Amino acid sequence: MRQIRQMLRLARDGVSAREIGRTLGVARSTIQDNLKRAATAGLAWPLAGDLTDAVLEQRLFAHAGVKSGFRRRVEPDWACLVCELKRPGVNLMVLWEEYRDAHPDGYGYSRFCDLYREFERRLSPTMRQDHPAGDKVFVDYSGKKLSIVDRTTGVVREAEIFVAVLGASNYTYAEATWTQTLPDWIEAHVRMFRFLGGVPRLVVPDNLKSGVQRASFYDPEINRSYGMMAAHYGVGILPARPRKPRDKAKVEAGVRFAQSYILGRLRRQTFFSLAEANAAIAAMVERINAHVMRRLGVSRRHLFETVERPVLALLPDADYQFAEWRLARVSLDYHVEFDGFFYSVPHGLIREQVDIRATTRTIELFHRGQRIAAHQRRHGGRRHGTDPDHMPSAHRRYAEWTPERFRRWGASIGPNTEGLVIVILANRPHPEQGFRTCLGILRLFKDIAPERAEIVAARAVAIGALTYKSISAIIANRTDRKTPTDDVVIDHPNLRGPGYFH
Structure with missing residues (x-):
């Protein structure tokens, strides 16, 4: 319109169409056509001051519209x-x-x-993005939550809403999870892939801490467990840029649409379990996908079945089993700690860094990509899970010591020795504290005859000599050959003797 105004001014000054075209850089025929339009519209220089560019364009090109021109x-x-x-x-x-x-x-x-x-x-802003079929699925959590009531206690708990939208077809998936933590985040992905019946090329998440440990446009750091899930399905992870909602406009629109369809329509219902809530959400998701989009005239399901499903990659034979991965360093006792419990590795890896893969039932340990140990996961009981094969030979022998084994060793010598072992173990706060004493005493008894060993054991029990040092003194001083009364040196009325205390 600026050139039109200048053209009208030059034409009033008597400049030819050829000169006007040369001045404005426009073909002479275009200048002639525009001058004809101005004459037809009754426009001449100077133009009215309130004549805007929009009004000027309308008057000059009123008949060049879509329908007639x-x-x-x-x-x-x-x-x-x-x-x-x-x-x-x-x-x-x-x-x-x-x-x-x-x-x-x-x-x-x-x-x-x-x-x-x-x-x-004229389409919605998200539809103007270029999303080839089977290329991307956008995932995020809705900011709104769904209330679930405990039927027995009446306590209300809020559940999160996970939403996924395929880029090309807008095909939508949603479900409720208790939290946004890593296990719920990954399990929601597993159920999403099962719902789609295939795998797109990329997953575009928001920078949720459960999935992205460090947000960055150039080098985002993906959570190890999230990355293992992606590797299982052969899908890439492409986090949206921080504070760039246009990178995930598809799921942002899907979240709003899901909120109106799911939360808006379910707001008057009361749910007593997560399963009930997800059954209702599944019905709403079906309704979303069957809804005919006004601009395109087809439903999301139709687009998905005809355009997107044929190009999705196949699902693997089995669903991904959630496992949490962590780095740990082997301590001096050749154990690593996970969730308050300790699991052994071969003792030669002391001070080495290992990878822990934890599922609900097992703990697997890897060193440089090789599995070096596997344990049943502990949620209670003893805090240490030790594989005897991981111990040094000396430790392995010690680990084989048990109260029953010491009793059997004592019984192999005689009943008095067995009784001595039982008394020693019973007089310790923990039986393991008496293992070394019993081991030392049994080694002392190897150097004497079994008959004398039985006498020494009986003597030790009688006088309460329950340490290695005291029993060694009995053998060295040959006090096992004395009776308790032999210990009284002087017979005097003021000396009561050991019999007084029985």
Whole structure:
């Protein structure tokens, strides 16, 4: 419109159309056409001060509109072309060639592209993004929560809403989970892939801490467990840029749509379990996917079945089993700690760094990619889980010591020795504290005859000599050959003797 105004001013000054075109860099024929339009509209310089560019354009090109001027030829079904363009290998040139085959007198390629872009601009902002079929699925948690009531206590607990939207078809999946923690986050992905019946090329999450440990445009750091899940399905993880909602506009729109369909329509219902809530959400998701989109004239399910499902990768044979991965360093007792419990590794790996893979039932330990140990996961009881094969030989022998084994060793010598072992173990706060004493005493008894060992044991029990040092003194001083009364040196009325205390 600025050039139109300058053209009218030069024309009033008597400048020819050729000179005006040379001054403005426009063809003479265009100048002549515009001057004719101005004369027809009754416009001449100077123009009215309140004549805006929009009004000027309307008066000059009122008859060049879509219906009477520019679109005199047969147009294709633009909504159908939007769907076709999502198919792999399809572009505007292919669609234009098919259009010209059906309508030889139709629009040329450039005009065809202009009309398509004009139609595309009338779609929602998310639909104007280029999402090829089978390329991306956008995942996020809704900011709104669903209330679930405990039937027995009446306590209300809030559940999170997980939402996933496929890029090309807008096909939607949603479910409720108790939390946004890593186990719920990954299990929601597993159920999402099962719902889709296939795997897209990329998953685009928000920078949720459960999935992305360090947000970065250039080098985001994916959680190890989340990455293992992605490797199981052969899908890539492409986090959205921090504070860039346009990177995940598809799921942002899907979240809003899901909130109105799910939370809005279920707001008057009371749920007493997560399963009840998810059954109701599944019905709403079915309704979302069957809803016909106004601009395109087809449903999400139709687009998914015809455009997207055929190009999704196949699911693996088995669902991914959630496992949490952590790094740990082997301590000096050749154990690593996980969740308050300790698990052994081969003793040669002391001070080495290992990977822990923890499932609900097992703890697996890896060193440089090789599995070096596997334990049943402990949730209670003894805090140490030790494999005897991981111990040094000396430790292994010690680990084989038990109260029953010492009793059997004592019984092999005689009943008095067995009784001595029982008394020693019983007089310790923990039986393990008496193992070394029993071991030392049994070694002392190897150097004497079994008959004397029995006498020494009886003597030790009688006088309460329950340490290695005291029993060694009995053997060395040969006090086992004395009776308790032999210990009284002087017979005097003031000396009561040991018999007084029985």
